[in-house]
Amino acid sequence: MRIAVVCAFGSVMFAALAAYARPPASSADAAAACASGSAAACRELGDRAHDRKDERAANDRYEQGCKLDDGESCARLGFAFLNGAGRPKDQVKAAALFEQACGKLDEWCGILGELYANAHGVERDATRALQLLRRGCIAGVPIVVHVHNHDDQSVAHAAIDSRAGQTQILNVLRASRKRYRE
Secondary structure (H helix, E strand, O other), X not given: OEEEEEEOOHHHHHHHHHOOOOOOOOHHHHHHHHHOOOHHHHHHHHHHHHHOOOHHHHHXXXXXXXXXXXXXXXXXXXXXXXXXXXXXXXXXXXXXXXXXXXXXXXXXXXXXXHHHHHOOOOOOOHHHHHHHHHHHHHOOOOEEEEEEEOOOOEEEEEEEOOOOOHHHHHHHHHHHHHHHHO
């Protein structure tokens, strides 16, 4: 039996993040602020480079922001390593970056949970995966959990929506964990 998790993240989530209102600062002002240690300015420059389809420059700025302890920058760089966008694909680095992002912002824990569920860059750990998925879900990120039993080809689908109450979310996760252990 294995657990596979599909989250409502990826390019849809990244596109939503890129659409957030940006500060009106010029690129020169943002570059100066980034050089002075502003993680938000580094992330802003990364987002602008991403919008221009310059993934290498975007990732360089996200790396600066991540080094300045910005969880959003770490997550964006994690996607780059996960998808091979401007960086070679590296699931181990992606997992480490999502670990940093999750430590700062619970919203990113769902992606890390997906990595644990599918053994992408980390050792498979269903218990840890469910803990992380719960954190991401409670933080407001809708996710879908699929528990596959390959012995009898049955598939249990448990949709977890951020609008659901915490009790309902926990019940779905507990049922998924119980089914996974069977």
